[in-house]
């Protein structure tokens with residue numbers, strides 16, 4: 001399934017590194033709690049988790065008519081700075097680099113590169129933003 005630029009987060013995250021996205025690609029809905037099973041095909045797709053469908057960063061980009069924060073004249077703004085420095089999500093720190101890289105190499109190459117970053121070289125399984133290595137091979 002090619003989800004196109006759906007996997008490019010407006011914040012510069014690669015949605016393919018998310019467990020919800022990875023499960024959805026396998027046809028699995030992810031349990032959040034007893035009442036909520038959710039799926040996601042990426043930030044800019046029509047299918048997102050409830051919290052990603054109402055994202056402040058996404059809404060801001062759409063209002064400004066831009067596709068990711070680096071295209072904004074006020075980059076990095078207060079909203080993005082807060083997001084990048086959120087200690088609960090250490091991988092958020094990578095978003096400025098991600099966006100610079102995207103500008104350099106273009107979307108298709110960027111998706112390939114990101115996908116390879118989150119794919120185990122040994123077994124081919126995906127791992128997510130929080131993991132530095134494959135849990136299947138450890």
Ligand SMILES: [Zn+2]
Nearest residue numbers: 120123134137
């Ligand atoms: Zn592996």
